Amino acid sequence: MKKIERRAILCMLLAAFLLVGTGIFCYRFVRDGRTWAVAYRNQHIYKNGHIRVGKIYDRNDELLVDNGGGKKGSPKYIDDEQIRMAVVHAVGDAQGNVASGAVTVFKDKLIGYNLITGTYDPNGSGNEIKLTIDSDISKVALDALGSKNGLVGVYNYKTGEIICMVSTPTFDPKDPPDPGKAESGTFMNKFLDGRYAPGSIFKLVTTAAAIETLSKQEIEEFEYYCSGSRELNDNTIRCSYAHGTVDFDGALSNSCNCAFSELAERIGSKALKKKIEDCGLTTIYDIDGMTNVAGTFEVPDDAVSLAWTGIGQWKDMINPCSMLVYMGAIAGDGTSVRPRILYSNFGSPKSTDRMIEEETARKLRQMMKNNVVSEYGESRFPGLDIYAKTGTAEVEGHEPTAWFAGFIDNPDAPYAFIVGIEEGGNGIDAAAPVANTVLQALVD
Ligand SMILES: [Zn+2]
Numbered sequence: 001m002k003k004i005e006r007r008a009i010l011c012m013l014l015a016a017f018l019l020v021g022t023g024i025f026c027y028r029f030v031r032d033g034r035t036w037a038v039a040y041r042n043q044h045i046y047k048n049g050h051i052r053v054g055k056i057y058d059r060n061d062e063l064l065v066d067n068g069g070g071k072k073g074s075p076k077y078i079d080d081e082q083i084r085m086a087v088v089h090a091v092g093d094a095q096g097n098v099a100s101g102a103v104t105v106f107k108d109k110l111i112g113y114n115l116i117t118g119t120y121d122p123n124g125s126g127n128e129i130k131l132t133i134d135s136d137i138s139k140v141a142l143d144a145l146g147s148k149n150g151l152v153g154v155y156n157y158k159t160g161e162i163i164c165m166v167s168t169p170t171f172d173p174k175d176p177p178d179p180g181k182a183e184s185g186t187f188m189n190k191f192l193d194g195r196y197a198p199g200s201i202f203k204l205v206t207t208a209a210a211i212e213t214l215s216k217q218e219i220e221e222f223e224y225y226c227s228g229s230r231e232l233n234d235n236t237i238r239c240s241y242a243h244g245t246v247d248f249d250g251a252l253s254n255s256c257n258c259a260f261s262e263l264a265e266r267i268g269s270k271a272l273k274k275k276i277e278d279c280g281l282t283t284i285y286d287i288d289g290m291t292n293v294a295g296t297f298e299v300p301d302d303a304v305s306l307a308w309t310g311i312g313q314w315k316d317m318i319n320p321c322s323m324l325v326y327m328g329a330i331a332g333d334g335t336s337v338r339p340r341i342l343y344s345n346f347g348s349p350k351s352t353d354r355m356i357e358e359e360t361a362r363k364l365r366q367m368m369k370n371n372v373v374s375e376y377g378e379s380r381f382p383g384l385d386i387y388a389k390t391g392t393a394e395v396e397g398h399e400p401t402a403w404f405a406g407f408i409d410n411p412d413a414p415y416a417f418i419v420g421i422e423e424g425g426n427g428i429d430a431a432a433p434v435a436n437t438v439l440q441a442l443v444d
Contacts, residue, residue, distance in 0.1 A: 050067075050074075050075070050094040050095070050096070051067050051094075051103060051107060051110060051111070052067055052068035052073040052074075052075075053067055053068050053110060053111055053112075053125055053126025053127075054067045054068075054109075054110025054111065054112070054125075054126035054127050054128065054129070055067065055069075055110075055125075055126070055127075055128045055129075056091055056102055056103065056106075056110075056128075056129055056130075056131065057128060057129070057130045057131070058087070058130070058131055058133050058134060058135040059130065059131065059132050059133060059134050059161070059163075059343050060134065060135070060136070061130070062078060062083075062135050062136075063078060064077070064078050064083075064084075064087055064091050064131075064135060065077050065078070065091055065103070065173075067094075067103065067110065067126065068125065068126070074094070075094045075173070077173055077174050078135070080139070081172055081174075082139045082142060082143065083135045083136075083138065083139050084172050084173055084174060085142060085170045085171065085172050086135065086138035086139045086141065086142035086166050086170070087133060087135050087138050087166075088101070088170055088171065088172070088173050089101065089165065089166070089167045089170065089187075089188070089189035089190075089191075090102060090131060090133050090138075090162075090165055090189070090341075091103060091131075091173075092104050092105075093173040093176060093187075094173065095176055095179075097176065097179055097187040098187050098188075098189065099187075099193075100189050100192055100193060100290055100291075101189070102129065102131060102290075102341070105289050105290050106129055106289060106342075109127055109129050110126050110127055110129060111126055111127070112126050112127040129342065130342070130343040131341055131342065131343055132161035132162050132163065132340055132341055132342070132343045133162065133163065133164065133165070133341070134163050134164060136441075137154070137163055137164050137438065137441055137442055138164050138165075138166050140437060140438055140441040141154075141164050141166040141434070141437075141438045142166050142168065142170065143437075144433070144434040144437040144438060145166065145168045145421070145434060148168065148421050148422070148423075148424060148430070149168050149169055149185065149421070149422040149423070150167075150168055150190070150401075150402075150419070150420045150421035150422050150424065150431075151165070151166065151167045151168070151190040151191045151194060151320055151418075151419070151420050152164055152165075152166045152191075152417070152418075152419050152434060152435075152438055153165050153191040153320050153321060153324045153417065153418045153419075154324075154415050154416070154417045154438060154439075154442065155324055155325075155328070155339055155415070155416055156337075156414055156415060157327070157328030157331045157332060157336060157337055157407060157414050157415070157416045158337065158349065158414040159337065159340070159349050160337040160338050160339050160340040160349045160350065161339075161340050161343070162287070162339050162340065162341050163415065163442070164438065165189065165191035165192065165321075166191075167185075167188060167189055167190040167191060167194075169182075169183045169185060169186045170186065171186050171187075190320065190420070191292075191320045191321055191324075191418075192287075192290060192291070192292045192293070192319075192321050193292070193293050194293075194319065194320055194420075195293060195295060195296065195317040195318070195319055196317060196318055196319075196320070196393065196401055196420055197312070197313060197316060197317060197318075197393040197394065197395055197401060198312045198316055198317075198318040198323065198391055198393055198403065199311075199312045199313065199391035199392050199393025199394065199400065199401065199403055199427070200255040200311070200312055200389065200390060200391040200392065200393075200403070200427070201312065201318075201323065201389050201390070201391035201403045201404075201405045201418075201427075202310075202311070202312025202316055202318065202391070203252055203255060203260055203310075203311070203312060203389065204252075204326070204330070204364065204368070204389050204405075205272075205275055205276060205279050205281065205326070206260060206263060206264060206267070206272065206275075206310040206311075206312075207252055207263075207364060207367065208275055208279065208356045208360050208364060209267045209271055209272050209274075209275035210248075210263050210266070210267055211356075211357075211359075211360045211363055211364075212271075212275070212356070212357060212360055213266075213267045213268070213271040214266055214267070218266075219248050220248075222247055222248040222251070222263075223245060223246070223247055224245070224246050224251060224256065224258065224259035224262055225244065225245050226239055226242055226243035226244060226245075226246060226254075226256050226258045226259060227242050227258075228241055228242035228243075228258075229258065230257075230258040230261055230262075232261060232303055232304050232307055233302075233303060233304050234304075235304040235307075237257050237258050237261045237307055237308075237311070238257060238258075239254075239256055239257045239258055243256045243258075243259070246259050249366075249367050249370050251263065252367050252370075252371060252389070253367070253370050253371045253374050253375045254375065255389075255390065257311050260307075260310050260311050261307035261308075261310065261311065263310060264306050264307050264309065264310025264311070265303060265306065265307065267310065268306075269299045269300060269301050269306050269309075272299050272306070272309065272310060273297070273299035275356075276295075276297050276299065278353075278354070278355050278356070279326045279329070279355045279356065280322050280325055280326055280329075280336070280352060280353075280355055281294075281295040281297070281318055281319070281322050281323065281326065282294045282295055282296070282297065282322075283322055283325075283352075285321065285322070285325065285338055285339055286338075287321075287338075287339045287340065287341050288340055288341050288342040289341075289342075290341055292319050292321035292322055293319050294319060294322070295316075295317055295318040295319045295322055295323075296315070296317045297309070297315060297316055297317070298314070298315040312391065312393065313393070313394055320418050320420055321339065323405060323418055324339075324405070324416055324417070324418045325337075325338070325339060325352065325416075326355060327405055327406060327407050327416035327417070327418065328407070328416045329352065329355040329356060329361065330356070330361050330364045330365060330368070330387070330407070331361075331365070331387070331407040331409070331414070331416055332361065333358045333361055334354055334355060334356045334357055334358045334360060334361040335351050335352055335353070335354050335355060336351070336352045336355060337349045337350065337351060337352065338350040338351070338352055365387055368387035368388055368389060368406055369387050371387075371388060371389055371390075372386055372387065372388055375428075376388070376390065376428055376432065380428075380432060380433070380436060381432075381436050381439070382440075383440075383443070384408050384410075384436070384439055384440070384443065385408055385409040385410060386406060386407075386408050386409075386439070387406045387407055387408070387409065388404060388405065388406030388407075388432070388435075389403075389404075389405055389406060390402075390403060390404055390426075390427030390428045390431070390432065391403030391404070391405070391427045391431075392425065392426050392427045395422075398422070398423055399423040399424070399425055400423075400424070400425055400426075401420055401421065401422055401423070401424060402419075402420070402421040402424030402425055402426060402427045402429070402430035402431040403418070403419065403420050403421075403427045403431055404417075404418075404419045404427050404428070404431035404432045404434070404435045405417065405418040405419070406435075408439055408443070410443060412443075413442055413443045415439065415442055417435050417438065417439060419431040419432075419434045419435045419438075421434070
């Protein structure tokens with residue numbers, strides 16, 4: 001009798017183990033099934049470690065890459081070489097050198113995994129995804145950058161769609177360079193993954209902080225006499241030339257470093273730091289699964305570092321994508337729209353938190369328009385209702401990074417833009433013409 005009892009207990013224990021084991025498997029299957037299914041050892045969806053299913057289109061249904069469409073399951077890219085090179089940082093490459101490309105980020109979507117059928121697909125060709133990118137505009141941007149290294153970012157500030165994110169130096173995914181021999185930065189999506197000294201485009205943040213920290217009267221009565229330099233403790237703040245007497249608008253349109261050092265002092269480090277965060281410059285956006293890197297800033301109390309921080313130098317490092325989203329907030333009512341990259345996934349635009357007050361956005365628009373009219377010259381941007389700020393950021397040991405950032409006011413083309421050119425020199429001469437070329441193509 002005892003023997004039977006012992007056996008019964010043993011059976012019960014075994015059954016219990018089986019039950020628990022099955023439970024654990026089911027839990028892990030649901031939790032990790034996607035990871036197992038899309039693992040690189042599954043040879044029907046990979047070839048030599050590269051995804052061989054799925055197609056990626058641009059917003060105009062141009063087939064940018066058919067992952068398994070080439071010889072023996074290799075990727076088949078769009079025929080136009082310039083387009084391949086313009087969109088490779090957005091699309092990604094078979095070797096996975098571009099870490100943030102759609103091929104890598106949207107692997108699951110391209111494979112088409114689901115819990116019931118796994119990666120089984122009757123056609124064996126995977127899924128199609130459509131990006132918000134315009135490949136023709138990207139080609140125009142690449143051409144406009146020419147031999148210069150840098151980036152062009154454009155997004156629709158009403159819908160959040162990223163239209164263009166082009167980085168140079170670039171490469172042809174059809175004939176990729178040896179990673180060990182490629183020029184530095186070749187595989188980097190500089191719009192999403194780059195961090196740069198902003199120079200004077202950062203004054204758009206300092207200006208917002210000033211408007212919201214100082215009294216209305218202080219702004220209206222602000223006047224600064226610029227002799228070309230300002231001694232601050234043991235440091236000299238310099239302007240490109242003596243601007244003479246500037247008011248608040250003139251400080252921005254002349255991009256007067258000396259006046260901005262005074263403004264930064266009046267704003268104080270605490271308020272400036274908060275405005276940097278409010279404006280999203282330290283934000284990482286979830287762009288349908290892609291991400292940007294956060295900008296980095298130190299906003300110290302001491303007068304000299306604070307002055308240079310307000311001017312957009314010292315330890316200020318912006319990410320172009322988050323700066324672009326801030327341009328959207330100025331174009332709008334002080335909130336912006338979160339960036340999107342998946343066209344097929346396009347729902348209603350998702351707003352950011354409030355970055356600046358509505359009144360501040362209105363004042364900044366007026367000042368950015370004044371920059372164009374009084375300093376840059378509207379004739380540089382024929383037919384465009386453009387609002388902008390230039391930047392010429394000092395980089396130790398290099399020529400300055402040239403910047404041009406802003407937006408156009410056009411109900412049919414609500415685009416914000418950012419152009420950065422490494423070793424480009426002057427913002428208005430190097431970066432503004434690139435922005436104009438791309439924007440002209442967009443409104444055409
Ligand atoms: Zn000045």
